[in-house]
Amino acid sequence: MAIPHPDPPGRRPTAPGDDAPPGTPATGENVCRTCRGTGRVEGRRCEDCGGSGIVTEGIGGA
16 A cells, blocks of 8 residues: 655655656555655654655666
8 A cells, every 4th residue: 555645746846765767667665665655764764765754776687
């Protein structure tokens, strides 16, 4: 189940944990594995997702 967030797809800034910029063909949003979608790790903003709880990952097997 997708976790809703305030930024529409393709409008979120690129985060260090992204495989590609948001909106890139053959990618999709996924819950950040580091913070498990909370945007926080040990009380601080997650470095991988930039605090959004969402990362962009490649989909498919190309």
